[in-house]
Amino acid sequence: MSNSIIVKNKIKNFNKEIVVGGDKSISIRWVLFSSLANGKSKAENLLMSKDVIAAIKTIKKLGIKVKLKKSTCEIYGKGINGYQIKKNLIINAENSGTLGRLILGLLINIPHSIKLVGDKSLSKRDFKRVSDPLSNFGANFKLTNKKNLPLVLRGSSNLKPFKYQENRGSAQCKSAVIFGGMRTEGTTYIRAKKSRNHTELLCKYLKLPIKIRERKKYDLIEVNKVKKIKTLNYKIPSDISSAAFFMALIALSNNSELIIRNVNINPSRLGIITILKKMGVRIMFRNKKNYKGEEQADIKIKSPKKLKAINFPSALNSCAIDEFLVIFLVAAKAKGISYFKDLAELNQKESPRLKWGAKILKLIGAKTIITKNSIKIIGKPNLRINKKIVIKNYLKDHRVFMTSIIAALSFGGEWHIHDKDSIKTSFPNFLNIINDLKK
């Protein structure tokens, strides 16, 4: 079967309800916490994407039993020290930065060599950002080219806590150090720039020895060694980063309406909602509830009467970090000049996404001014495409593929979009939902 797709027609107006896949960040964290619990944990609606399956394969390699059923997953943890480490162990995080970085924190207490590898895209990404802080506990790392995978970790049974300042707003770095702190006698202190806090919320729900003091721009976290983790039965909410593609589709349409069911609306993930509302898109939360520490709701979203340009506040960058590609598309149709800054982190993702954003905008005929870490987008409310566009997604970035589909359905033209398989990373059901909306 061909791994590319041709989109020729703009989507017609629709008024529907959809459910998108389970949250990827929470799914991976559920797998990791459950692998250390004492006994059986069960998840419903676990995201069955390649990143999460890579996490399941990883804990299986560490000797943990997993049962996958039709709609549930069961993990049989053997306690906090229950991992079995085989000689010459190789862990493959495939495309997942979250898995690759978080698992290192959990393995720093093991005094044997463990190799971590990843796919082509992950092997280009920066792992020094986690190996540096984790080395401060006393673990030893050997990286390729001083910053990349493959890397070899040799942990220590004599870890020492330290004070860590996380300045990037990276939840992956923060979580790796929280996991390291959970392995270490004494108190690990973290001062972390705001970023998604699913790890902390799960720690709190599980009553692990963690203290969090929230400040306006950063959080102060204290972690102590964990002796025991209780089992974790969890119904994973839908992923706002997957919902974001459909929010953008509505934002770019004239007379459509959508309800997206049961989405995680953790405040640290709401950048896309804050921004689309400011741009004129009508968005409401319904049936809001708290589930085991995480907020969730149905999202009702209606086309805007007018789309306004925005000056994106960089304090919100980490709350929208996975959504910028679609936010850029929306800005291309907004009246006025939109400005996004301090975005160097965007080029550190599965592919250099600031560059990709600019490339897609150029292809659709929107004017941009791009620097190393910022982009200005000169919006054109009547933007339309009448030509053939080919997207070759060389690092197979799932979000580049899905953003291109949203652009094709919103602006018209004839699109040939390669690397359809990339959606398996985070959102295997994406094209089925698109087809339902077309009906």
Ligand code: S3P
């Ligand atoms: C994630 C954190 C973010 C995000 C990624 C998932 C997580 O990365 O881009 O898709 O689950 O912790 P950074 O923490 O590196 O910004």
